[in-house]
Amino acid sequence: MTTVTTRQVASDNIVVVENLSTTFATPRGSLTAVNNVSLTIQRGMSLGIVGESGSGKTVLSRSIIGLLPPSNMTQTGSATINGNQIIGVAHKELLKLWGSEVAMIFQDPMTALTPTRRVGDQIAESLRINLKMSKKDAKAKAIDLLRQVGIPSPERRSRAYPNQLSGGMRQRVMIAIAIACGPEFLVADEPTTGLDVTVQAQVLDLISELRREANLTMILVTHDLGVVATRTDNVAVMYAGRIVEQAPTKELFARVAMPYTKGLLDSTPRIDAPSHTRLSSIEGRPPDLVNPPAGCPFAPRCTLAQDLCHKEAPALVASTLDPDHLFACHYPLNGHAAQPQGA
Amino acid sequence: MTAPLLSVKDLVVTYGSRKNAVQAVAGVSFEVMEGETLGLVGESGCGKSTTGRAILQLERASSGSVEFDGEELTGLTRGEMRTRRRKLQMLFQDPISSLNPRRKIKNIVAEPLIIWGEADEAKRETLVNEMLLEVGIDPALAGDRYPREFSGGQCQRISIARSLVANPKLLVCDEMVSALDVSVQAQIINLLTDLKKKHNLTLLFIAHDLAVVKNVSDRVAVMYLGRLCELGPSDDLYAHPLHPYTEALLSAAVVPDPDVQLSHTTLEGEPPSPINPPSGCRFRTRCPSAQTRCAEEVPELREVRPGHQVACHFPLSTTHVAIGESPNAQ
Known part of the structure; x- marks a missing residue:
């Protein structure tokens, strides 16, 4: 869709x-x-x-x-x-x-979350700063978001500290923070x-x-x-x-x-x-x-590398097979070839 | 693959005192045949690493038995166990921290020989150099250097050399390729496969990655919350899982191919706490086909197809297919 x-x-x-x-x-x-x-x-x-x-x-x-x-x-x-x-x-x-x-979800939710603050407050923080929400509204919205990311009993969980949640739950909290301000x-x-x-x-x-x-x-x-x-x-x-x-x-x-x-x-x-x-x-x-x-940076490990590969770095070019398929290789596989310049 | 080299019976490992006791391993039985690779797969906290450590007596079993090469290991003292470890070696996930940072590579690899009394220094040096060459490390260049000068993949090679230099029979590999990049992981898997053949090794390969376990194992055991759910020949187990948990694990795995559509039965929730495990079948709280019997009676591991055991009151139909053999798989 x-x-x-x-x-x-x-x-x-x-x-x-x-x-x-x-x-x-x-x-x-x-x-x-x-x-x-x-x-x-x-x-x-x-x-x-x-x-x-x-x-x-x-x-x-x-x-x-x-x-x-x-x-x-x-x-x-x-x-x-x-x-x-x-x-x-x-x-x-x-x-x-x-x-x-713009929002970001990091790999390690344990270090990306503040260990000494309740997760509900951490979600509410960005709502209050970015959307200028009142404390009460932000709290309600934080619980809403926790529900949206599939955390069971969100009211109770919003008062939990990150170390009280499993890795999967913490990542869901990270996602809630990321999407909080739309x-x-x-x-x-x-x-x-x-x-x-x-x-x-x-x-x-x-x-x-x-x-x-x-x-x-x-x-x-x-x-x-x-x-x-x-x-x-x-x-x-x-x-x-x-x-x-x-x-x-x-x-x-x-x-x-x-x-x-x-x-x-x-x-x-x-x-x-x-x-x-x-x-x-x-x-x-x-x-x-x-x-x-x-x-080419891969040439020293490439089994197909030839002299040219060690001398000249290939540019990222469009393929003749599909203009959306870009590659940086002098000797591409599967019948790909660089589109002529200006085409 | 004739007699079992290792048999584990009703192994129970308990952590903590009586009040907060956690059964990390709650009655696990399996055998590893000589020359075989048995994969042990499961999610975090299922007890797979504890099982591996209990086999080497790095954790002491609360009950049950571990018989290796005809000898019961659980009753041995630390000193007695130390002499048996020549034949039983373990490889760990983080190769850099499992090597002593202050010792030179040649001394790290020589250490088992010194412990087992290979007194002749010249002979030791030859053995160490041969072993390093076998794992793809040049002893002339690397011998006098320290672990920090090597990459993760190279450190894992050095760990392998150290574990094999005294000629063990059984290797317990605990997540040994999990921290490596995929291209390096493939190098180490291939190296392990070659060395296994050459040295006639038996492997217990513990990992969470289903594809890696399938690749290296002859048979695979699936563990959940301290118990085995299923044990069977790799290809059969992956193509026709009998336990609902195995099926859920397999359907959650990703395949680097957008055209392979795995059946998608996402498991809800997360494993319950092992402090207070569910009665009966431990998987029943998340099982899509759980019934009242599952809460009342613990399912025992039983053979349903030749060589294929499952611990489930209502195993999946044997005609069930979770993953078709993909035509473009090589």
């Missing part, structure tokens, strides 16, 4: 990122965690950002909403949400967006990592349901290709700070272009594959981002 309505207003991009780079100063030298990333997200759509540890997926998602501390960090390029510039903007300006237009854009960073599989299914179902109701736009950051497969409209695969492949979810899984994405898929054990299926692993490790390799 959402997909149909959003397709009709195809030009309505809520998130526009252009040539965004985020570099940290480290004792060993400067580390480019996000390297020249451009992307757009249409209103109501969800983008999955997938990658392994250190691929830059979390830094990218936080850069987009301005959530990185400015110390030791430089950023170039631009990111806008609903036309509001995020990069290089004062903290005071960003505060107006956070909560009301944001349009939600960033969920590994929202179900660390949760049990049955609880993960419950939380993902809840997020999908809330998104449908409010036509929320979402970035879902995860290391798990299984989570993005059924929960997102588009997927971007990150490696060494760059987007190396991006496509509508079904298209990506059906016709992988980039050897790294294929490697990730092939090394994931599958519940629907017979027992003792040999996994094909990717040898080696991701490059050191302080001293990145000259050519």
Whole structure:
């Protein structure tokens, strides 16, 4: 349902990122965690950002909403949400967006919630600040929200402290805080990592349901290709700070272009594959981002790499098979080829 | 796969004093055959890690027996157990913190040999170097370095080398690949599979990840709130689960393929507290097909199909299919 309505207003991009780079100063030298990333997200759509540890997926998602501390960090390029510039903007300006237009769900709800405050008060806080609600109204609305995210006996639970709730419950509270002020854009960073599989299914179902109701736009950051497969409209695969492949979810899984994405898929054990299926692993490790390799960052681990790959980094280009399928590879798989420039 | 190398009977592990006692493991029985990999799967708090630790006598059983290689382990003193550990080794989830940060890699891997009295230093060095090469670590480059200089995957390789250097028979692996990135996880799973074949190892593979457990295991046991629900050959158990909990677990799992539609029977709520477990079947409070009998009578593990046991009064129909064998699965 959402997909149909959003397709009709195809030009309505809520998130526009252009040539965004985020570099940290480290004792060993400067580390480019996000390297020249451009992307757009249409209103109501969800983008999955997938990658392994250190691929830059979390830094990218936080850069987009301005959530990185400015110390030791430089950023170039631009990111806008609903036309509001995020990069290089004062903290005071960003505060107006956070909560009301943009919200975030973090991986670890235990550390993201304040341990010494009742969860009801923590939900009410953003209502009082952003929506200027009275104390009484905010309290009632907080209980309402707890009910909405499926917490049983919400009146009683609103008086609980985070340590009195299970991991799944705490994540539901985080979601209640995130949606409290009716944001349009939600960033969920590994929202179900660390949760049990049955609880993960419950939380993902809840997020999908809330998104449908409010036509929320979402970035879902995860290391798990299984989570993005059924929960997102588009997927971007990150490696060494760059987007190396991006496509509508079904298209990506059906016709992988980039050897790294294929490697990730092939090394994931599958519940629907017979027992003792040999996994094909990717040898080696991701490059050191302080001293990145000259050519394609994946070339040192790629079994298909040729001379060109070690010399020249491939740009993210559209495929001739599907203009929405982007890849950064000199020798793409499955019959993909770069569209000629200017086409 | 002939005789059982390990048999666990009615194992009970209790934590805490009488008043707040929690039965983390509440009567678990299974056997692991020589050369076999038994997977033990379940959610947080189901008692799977405690079971593994109780086998190595890292936790003491309140009752029940653990028989390894023809010998009862539960009555052994700490000193006696220490000598048996040469044949029983354990691998942990966090490889970096399970290696001593102040010791060099070559000394970490040599330690079991020193404990078991391989006195000859030259022979020790040869064994250590061979073992490091087997797990894909270059002893010439790595031997004199410290754990902090290695990645998680490399530290897990070093842990494997340390556990195998004294030639054990049984490895208990507790979530050993859970903290690793998927590409590294695949490397370690493949390495473990190869080493198992080469050294004729028997494995108890404890993990929460259903797909990983299926991949490495010959048989799989499913645990819920301190008890076994189901135990059977991997492919059979995953294709035709008999216990409603197994079915719910499987349907909650994700597959990296948007075209695979798993039957979606989302389980409501969360497991009850083991301090005050439900009477009868422990899963009944969340079970879609629970009846009055389930509250009154504890279901015993019984064989319903050849080699496939279930602890349920009303097991799912044997013709039931939860997951079709996907045609594009390789």
